[in-house]
Amino acid sequence: MKRSVKILSIFVAGILLILPLYAQTGQGIISGKVVGRDGMPLANAVIHIDRMNSLNANQRIVAQRFDTKTGKNGGYSYNGLPPGSYQVTLDENGRPLMVKGDTVGDTITVADGREATANFDMTKAPAAAAGGGPGAPAPSKEALEADRKAMEEAAKNKGIRDKAFAAGKAAYSAMPPDYEEAVKQFQIVTVADPKQDVAFANLGNSYHQLKKEEEAAAAYQKAIALKPMEAAYHNNLGLALGAAKKLDEAKASFEMAASLDPMKAGDYLFNEGAMYNNNSDYPKAIEAFKKTLDKDPNNKAAMLQIALSYMGTEATMPQAVPILEKFLTLKPTAADAELAKAYLEAIKTTAPTEYKSEKALADEKKAAEKKAADDAKAAAKAPKAGTTKKN
Numbered sequence: 001m002k003r004s005v006k007i008l009s010i011f012v013a014g015i016l017l018i019l020p021l022y023a024q025t026g027q028g029i030i031s032g033k034v035v036g037r038d039g040m041p042l043a044n045a046v047i048h049i050d051r052m053n054s055l056n057a058n059q060r061i062v063a064q065r066f067d068t069k070t071g072k073n074g075g076y077s078y079n080g081l082p083p084g085s086y087q088v089t090l091d092e093n094g095r096p097l098m099v100k101g102d103t104v105g106d107t108i109t110v111a112d113g114r115e116a117t118a119n120f121d122m123t124k125a126p127a128a129a130a131g132g133g134p135g136a137p138a139p140s141k142e143a144l145e146a147d148r149k150a151m152e153e154a155a156k157n158k159g160i161r162d163k164a165f166a167a168g169k170a171a172y173s174a175m176p177p178d179y180e181e182a183v184k185q186f187q188i189v190t191v192a193d194p195k196q197d198v199a200f201a202n203l204g205n206s207y208h209q210l211k212k213e214e215e216a217a218a219a220y221q222k223a224i225a226l227k228p229m230e231a232a233y234h235n236n237l238g239l240a241l242g243a244a245k246k247l248d249e250a251k252a253s254f255e256m257a258a259s260l261d262p263m264k265a266g267d268y269l270f271n272e273g274a275m276y277n278n279n280s281d282y283p284k285a286i287e288a289f290k291k292t293l294d295k296d297p298n299n300k301a302a303m304l305q306i307a308l309s310y311m312g313t314e315a316t317m318p319q320a321v322p323i324l325e326k327f328l329t330l331k332p333t334a335a336d337a338e339l340a341k342a343y344l345e346a347i348k349t350t351a352p353t354e355y356k357s358e359k360a361l362a363d364e365k366k367a368a369e370k371k372a373a374d375d376a377k378a379a380a381k382a383p384k385a386g387t388t389k390k391n
Helices: 141-173 179-192 197-209 213-226 231-243 247-260 262-278 282-295 300-310 317-329 334-350 358-381
Strands: 028-035 046-054 060-069 075-081 084-092 095-100 108-110 115-117
Touching: 028 046, 028 084, 028 108, 046 075, 060 075, 108 115, 141 179, 141 197, 179 197, 197 213, 197 231, 213 231, 231 247, 231 262, 247 262, 247 282, 262 282, 262 300, 282 300, 300 317, 300 334, 317 334
Parallel strands: 028 115
Antiparallel strands: 028 075, 046 060, 046 084, 084 095, 084 108
16 A cells, blocks of 8 residues: 655754864873983983874774974973873884883873873883984984975875865855865865875765765765774764665664764664665664664654654554654644644544554453453353252
8 A cells, every 4th residue: 555644754863074183172281201211301302192093992093193302301291182092102213112101001181271291211111222322323314304305295285184174164064065065175185184084074974965875985984994983973874875775784884873872872773763764664664763762762753753664554554553642742842743643643544444542442441341240240140050940
């Protein structure tokens, strides 16, 4: 049978436009002092400050690097760091010598307005590598020139990246939006700095708006490769895969998002249900929406969508009735209440022989109980078998 109520595009939680990590304006500080191999404060020691992302419980990758050097007194300080978890590395002759913040119990956490410390005592470090130490030859002019060019190229790329990202954001949020231009600008960012997960995420968002779902999915997958623990990226990948009709892959992405961020799990599972509902796979839609209700038993949107899924076939339409009746007790908006009432009326009209309201069911139960009681009384009054009535 044709559905009595046509379901148009179901609401899904909006794609998240994540702000760039490099544009954060944290006020955290990491500072410390370096004692040289001679026990004296060491000037001009190279310090690498790395903000880390977790791949899993045992592996982390560098998300951003900030470099500095110690002053005459062996001290250093780096301001304006974004909040997060950090590792600090002391170099000697261009090679890592000592690292802080890389082991359990030795964590360096930066938060707004707070200062973390990482001190180094080279008298406790391993011996200098071959060719290193105080007697090592000074870097050649060629090496210094190569370093200078590398630094200039990095600064140039940063300028290109930041300008393109700002242009991409502006194009994406313009009225009307220019998603084609946003794609071009975010592509520039990913070329200038291929380690920026947010650039790939926003590139995916732009492709998704253009309904180029294969390209969107590829961009989200690159963002996930850089930051696999970001639930929003998995959710957005699920939306793109669902739109591309890759439902099983999308389901896996939504459920991964839900596992990574339990606080928003209901939203991600709702998206999974909406995807199946829009593709007329009502049993799987109901399963996903019920998972949403497990997270939030009074989620009115999920409740309404379960009812709509039951209405997908005539055989299951009556099962929508108690769901809609409960929905109406939760004080929905006037528009949603009218919609639920319209669905109830549609069920009565479409499947009148199967529809039974809660009142009708209660009346049937009461009538059945009364009949059972009357039958019991009649049975008690009836003559027992094998007996005769006395005159």
